[in-house]
Amino acid sequence: MEILAEIRLFLACPTPASWVEAALDNLPLLLIDHAHCEKKAASSAMNLIFRYADKPDLLHRLSRIVREEMIHFEQVLALMAERGITYDHLSPSRYAQGLRQHVRTHEPARLVDTLIVGAFIEARSCERFAVLAPRLEDEALARYYHSLLKAEGRHYRDYLELAEQAAQGPIDDRVAFFAEQERQLIEEVDDCFRFHSGVPVSKR
Ligand SMILES: [Fe+2]
Numbered sequence: 575m576e577i578l579a580e581i582r583l584f585l586a587c588p589t590p591a592s593w594v595e596a597a598l599d600n601l602p603l604l605l606i607d608h609a610h611c612e613k614k615a616a617s618s619a620m621n622l623i624f625r626y627a628d629k630p631d632l633l634h635r636l637s638r639i640v641r642e643e644m645i646h647f648e649q650v651l652a653l654m655a656e657r658g659i660t661y662d663h664l665s666p667s668r669y670a671q672g673l674r675q676h677v678r679t680h681e682p683a684r685l686v687d688t689l690i691v692g693a694f695i696e697a698r699s700c701e702r703f704a705v706l707a708p709r710l711e712d713e714a715l716a717r718y719y720h721s722l723l724k725a726e727g728r729h730y731r732d733y734l735e736l737a738e739q740a741a742q743g744p745i746d747d748r749v750a751f752f753a754e755q756e757r758q759l760i761e762e763v764d765d766c767f768r769f770h771s772g773v774p775v776s777k778r
Pocket residue numbers: 612615642643646725726
């Protein structure tokens with residue numbers, strides 16, 4: 575798939591094999607966190623719609639993303655209900671905040687960085703759905719995760735193109751900077767298992 579190849583080049587590292595094993599061992603937790611991620615993806619896009627009311631292309635693309643993420647949220651909740659998994663509060667992983675702490679505070683740099691962070695979150699989600707889908711014994715869930723690849727891949731492209739528009743110049747340096755931050759969050763040991771967590775603490 576073309577988009578997946580592009581995303582694997584965009585990301586500085588693949589998902590570690592140990593994370594995939596932890597995910598297969600913790601599917602209910604993965605699904606609960608996945609549902610939260612879809613809701614937060616919608617909320618983050620909505621926040622940008624409120625903050626940047628003067629950018630028609632941004633409003634249009636992000637409005638579509640909000641709707642799609644809320645549909646994903648409903649779909650994940652339905653898959654959980656079918657499997658007897660109860661949705662509940664869950665502390666977020668360090669991942670999104672670990673990226674957002676580097677967003678610059680003056681405009682338009684703030685918008686550019688926020689959109690680049692959005693592109694990385696979507697890209698990593700897409701990459702993780704791709705590595706998980708072939709490993710899932712639950713065929714309906716595997717099919718669903720495979721179908722999410724395309725949507726999250728499109729979101730990645732939207733965020734990246736919006737970042738390029740907002741910057742009105744090259745963004746390669748900021749993309750490279752966030753790629754390195756993202757790689758560290760994915761490759762360093764993480765004591766909390768989540769959809770976007772790093773290398774799991776080894777089991778005794
Ligand atoms: Fe989504």
